[in-house]
Amino acid sequence: MKFVIDMMGGDNGIKATIGATKEFINRHKDVEVFLVGDLNALKELKNEKNVHLVESKTVLRMDVDPLTALKEKDSSLMVAINTYLQNGCDALISAGSTGALLSAAIFKIKRIEGITRPCLITSFPTIKKNKKFVVCDLGANNSNTKEELVQFAIMGSIYYSILYQKKDPEVYLLSNGTEEEKGSPLGKEAYPLLKECKSINFKGNIEARDPLFGEIDVLVTDGYSGNIYLKSVEGTAKAMSGMIKEAFKRNIFAMIGYLFSKKGIVEMKEKMDYKNVGGALLMGVNGVVIKAHGSSDVKSFLSALENGYKLVSVDIVNKFKEELAK
Amino acid sequence: MKFVIDMMGGDNGIKATIGATKEFINRHKDVEVFLVGDLNALKELKNEKNVHLVESKTVLRMDVDPLTALKEKDSSLMVAINTYLQNGCDALISAGSTGALLSAAIFKIKRIEGITRPCLITSFPTIKKNKKFVVCDLGANNSNTKEELVQFAIMGSIYYSILYQKKDPEVYLLSNGTEEEKGSPLGKEAYPLLKECKSINFKGNIEARDPLFGEIDVLVTDGYSGNIYLKSVEGTAKAMSGMIKEAFKRNIFAMIGYLFSKKGIVEMKEKMDYKNVGGALLMGVNGVVIKAHGSSDVKSFLSALENGYKLVSVDIVNKFKEELAK
Numbered sequence: 001m002k003f004v005i006d007m008m009g010g011d012n013g014i015k016a017t018i019g020a021t022k023e024f025i026n027r028h029k030d031v032e033v034f035l036v037g038d039l040n041a042l043k044e045l046k047n048e049k050n051v052h053l054v055e056s057k058t059v060l061r062m063d064v065d066p067l068t069a070l071k072e073k074d075s076s077l078m079v080a081i082n083t084y085l086q087n088g089c090d091a092l093i094s095a096g097s098t099g100a101l102l103s104a105a106i107f108k109i110k111r112i113e114g115i116t117r118p119c120l121i122t123s124f125p126t127i128k129k130n131k132k133f134v135v136c137d138l139g140a141n142n143s144n145t146k147e148e149l150v151q152f153a154i155m156g157s158i159y160y161s162i163l164y165q166k167k168d169p170e171v172y173l174l175s176n177g178t179e180e181e182k183g184s185p186l187g188k189e190a191y192p193l194l195k196e197c198k199s200i201n202f203k204g205n206i207e208a209r210d211p212l213f214g215e216i217d218v219l220v221t222d223g224y225s226g227n228i229y230l231k232s233v234e235g236t237a238k239a240m241s242g243m244i245k246e247a248f249k250r251n252i253f254a255m256i257g258y259l260f261s262k263k264g265i266v267e268m269k270e271k272m273d274y275k276n277v278g279g280a281l282l283m284g285v286n287g288v289v290i291k292a293h294g295s296s297d298v299k300s301f302l303s304a305l306e307n308g309y310k311l312v313s314v315d316i317v318n319k320f321k322e323e324l325a326k
Numbered sequence: 327m328k329f330v331i332d333m334m335g336g337d338n339g340i341k342a343t344i345g346a347t348k349e350f351i352n353r354h355k356d357v358e359v360f361l362v363g364d365l366n367a368l369k370e371l372k373n374e375k376n377v378h379l380v381e382s383k384t385v386l387r388m389d390v391d392p393l394t395a396l397k398e399k400d401s402s403l404m405v406a407i408n409t410y411l412q413n414g415c416d417a418l419i420s421a422g423s424t425g426a427l428l429s430a431a432i433f434k435i436k437r438i439e440g441i442t443r444p445c446l447i448t449s450f451p452t453i454k455k456n457k458k459f460v461v462c463d464l465g466a467n468n469s470n471t472k473e474e475l476v477q478f479a480i481m482g483s484i485y486y487s488i489l490y491q492k493k494d495p496e497v498y499l500l501s502n503g504t505e506e507e508k509g510s511p512l513g514k515e516a517y518p519l520l521k522e523c524k525s526i527n528f529k530g531n532i533e534a535r536d537p538l539f540g541e542i543d544v545l546v547t548d549g550y551s552g553n554i555y556l557k558s559v560e561g562t563a564k565a566m567s568g569m570i571k572e573a574f575k576r577n578i579f580a581m582i583g584y585l586f587s588k589k590g591i592v593e594m595k596e597k598m599d600y601k602n603v604g605g606a607l608l609m610g611v612n613g614v615v616i617k618a619h620g621s622s623d624v625k626s627f628l629s630a631l632e633n634g635y636k637l638v639s640v641d642i643v644n645k646f647k648e649e650l651a652k
Contacts, residue, residue: 063505127565127572139502143511176465176553179389184550185469208554209561224510227502228534228551232558235535239453240566240598246453247590257587261580264573272566 001030001312002089003305007037008059008076009096011295014041017095019298024305025050031309034087036080054083060096062294066103077101081108084287091308093279095292095301102140105285112317114324117141117148118284119223120291121159122307124233125271126214133216134160138230138280141223146190149173149220150197155283156218157200158323162314168201169217174225175205186222194220208232237272244269275300278307281316288312327356327638328415329631333363334385334402335422337621340367343421345624350631351376357635360413362406380409386422388620392429403427407434410613417634419605421618421627428466431611438643440650443467443474444610445549446617447485448633450559451597452540459542460486464556464606467549475499475516475546476523481609482544483526484649488640494527495543500551501531512548520546534558556600563598570595605630607637609646614638 007017014037025033025048035042036054045051056076060069072078077096081104084092092109094101102118111118119137126133136156141148153171160169173194175183180191182205194202203216208229211219221229244265248258258265270276276299279292288311292304333343340363351359351374361368362380371377382405386395398404403422407430410418418435420427428444437444445463452459462482467474479497486495499520501509506517508531520528529542534555537545547555570591574584584591596602602625605618614637618630 063503063507065507127568142502142509174554176468176550176557177389181389181391183468207561208557209564212561212565224502225551225554228500228554229558231502231534232555233562235533235538236559236562236598237566238535239538240563240594242453243594243598244570244591247594248587250590254587254590257583257585259583260586261574261583264576264580265570268566268569268573272562272569 001028001091001309002032002034002087003308004034004036004080004084004087004089004092005305006076006080006092006094006096007035007042008056009094010292010301011062012297014038016297016301018042018045020301020305021045023298023302028309034083034089036076036083054079056080060100062097064097064100066099069097069100070104070107077104081105084109090312091288091290093290093292093304093308095294095296095304098139098291101289101291102282105282105287105289109285109287109289111284112286112321112324115151115155115284117144117151118282119152119155120280121156121283122277122280123163124211124277126212128214131214132164133211133214133219135219135221135226135229136283137221137223137226139223139227140282143224144186144222146186146193149186149190149222150193151284153194153197153200153202153218153220155320156220158320159281159283159316160217162316162319164217166217170203171200171218171220172203172206172211172216174208174219174221174229176207178205178207180204184225234274237274241269241272276303279304281307281311283320287317327354327417327635328358328360328413329634330360330362330406330410330413330415330418331631332402332406332418332420332422333361333368334382335420336618336627337388338623340364342623342627344368344371346627346631347371348374349624349628354635360409360415362402362409380405382406386426388423390423390426392425395423395426395430396433403430407431410435416638417614417616419616419618419630419634421620421622421630424465424617427615427617428608431608431613431615435611435613435615437610438612438647438650441477441481441610443470443477444608445478445481446606447482447609448603448606449489450537450603452538454540457540458490459537459540459545460489461545461547461552461556462609463547463549463552465549465553466608469550470512470548472512472516472519475512475548476519477610479520479523479526479528479544479546481646482546484646485607485609485642486543488642488645490543492543496529497526497544497546498529498532498537498542500534500545500547500555502533504531504533506530510548510551560600563600567595567598601626602629604633607633607642613643
């Protein structure tokens with residue numbers, strides 16, 4: 001297995017990516033990694049087994065526009081993309097700008113035939129043990145057409161069935177009400193197409209408060225609303241985890257209480273910590289391209305690498321093509 | 327103070343509204359209430375002081391279309407609106423269909439001059455003690471224009487300054503990134519107008535993960551995204567509260583831990599329980615019209631009544647008109 005890692009993207013710089021990469025190569029001796037970045041900053045990894053260092057001179061800004069990104073050939077992202085192609089790699093991971101990653105991946109790695117717009121997809125935890133659901137698009141796009149929503153539904157459905165071995169996963173459309181006639185103007189247009197689409201098991205609209213309760217498999221949404229959904233859930237979980245911490249610190253009794261109940265509370269916080277979700281797959285491009293969280297720390301970048309490992313292991317891209325061909 | 331209460335709207339029927347109303351009239355002897363609904367179901371309230379029962383024969387469905395709603399003159403909502411007008415009331419509260427309430431209020435109670443689209447607005451808790459922020463629109467609309475977003479920003483700003491006595495509250499636009507060029511197509515159009523608008527203190531874009539941390543005063547969004555935001559936060563808070571409960575039940579040690587830390591945990595859960603947010607004001611119509619949560623129980627319907635009481639007490643409608651006139 002060959003991975004290319006953009007070591008420079010992301011708000012927290014190279015410390016997070018180096019820490020995560022060390023742990024990752026330590027866990028997975030079967031992976032050859034190409035680390036793209038400032039060679040001086042990466043030198044501590046130079047003598048590791050299975051590691052190749054590849055030099056890049058610049059780093060794209062998080063707010064770079066896609067066209068400028070494509071032209072900046074010395075940037076860590078563009079060097080990473082070229083390294084990926086030249087070495088026949090299996091996965092590329094970056095915590096850099098979503099827009100730049102999207103346009104570079106589409107332009108250089110290309111889309112899978114039949115897919116007009118790739119989407120970002122990842123798994124969310126639910127209150128039920130071992131039950132997850134996937135959301136697409138999480139923000140690869142900021143406006144979509146009804147046909148694109150149908151493609152997202154198909155991609156989400158295939159992704160879920162490959163990853164969780166469930167036939168005909170239940171697909172829902174994010175909406176402001178459960179009734180068929182509810183939804184944004186776009187959602188209302190997409191609804192009849194989703195209903196007619198024979199490749200998916202479409203179950204109707206769902207409101208944003210419900211998916212975390214574990215009854216659905218795939219949540220389809222345009223990229224803008226998906227991004228609002230993702231970040232609302234993430235922010236609320238983080239805020240509540242902080243409040244739990246404060247609640248346990250308020251007096252000596254509460255602190256004693258924490259000692260007794262620690263294990264369950266820590267497990268719950270871990271489950272809802274979006275640092276652990278593992279980045280999102282840019283589904284629809286012809287390879288495993290993972291967008292890690294922009295503010296990745298060691299833990300979240302490591303979980304993005306692990307997500308990549310899992311997706312390559314299940315051969316997601318070829319399986320996806322086979323399913324599409326049907 | 328005179329209140330009209332639609333006793334029949336809402337998913338949980340009359341039990342919730344009766345329980346809440348009893349507690350409300352018990353707390354506020356200065357309020358005269360007109361209770362609209364099935365007289366037989368309401369008979370236990372017949373002899374209460376300051377209570378008038380008003381008969382309605384039907385209940386609008388939650389998914390009723392606005393035009394049908396206006397024609398159904400015997401429905402609890404339409405009778406409530408007429409009662410409101412005939413008795414010169416100060417507030418109207420309903421847990422019924424948002425669309426029906428919106429169109430009936432606009433059609434009968436009318437908009438305040440200068441406002442083209444009313445919005446739903448309410449206060450959200452934050453991790454900071456006593457610090458709240460307001461969100462508008464929460465879903466009165468499912469698509470908006472850039473000019474409407476500017477109106478929402480002005481309404482949110484005035485609402486916040488009246489309710490929390492803060493001059494020039496800080497207004498942010500909900501977006502998928504903090505940079506000026508981020509946003510939905512609508513958000514991008516609205517941004518320059520918000521920036522130029524002299525009646526508000528516009529601070530730029532904000533991502534959905536940040537408002538709960540207590541740094542902003544007003545969150546402006548189109549009604550569809552606002553609804554996604556509201557329900558995502560609500561659902562996540564509910565899911566995590568459930569998980570905390572489970573964490574404390576996992577063994578005898580955790581249960582002991584709960585006994586020690588109970589007070590802080592309960593306070594935190596109460597704070598984040600969206601049953602307590604008090605419904606949303608339909609701002610921009612010429613009266614205090616409150617949309618209570620569709621699945622209101624006693625507690626949430628009571629908090630909607632209390633919200634109405636507070637808004638009438640601060641004379642929100644007249645103050646709003648004065649501010650608009652400036």
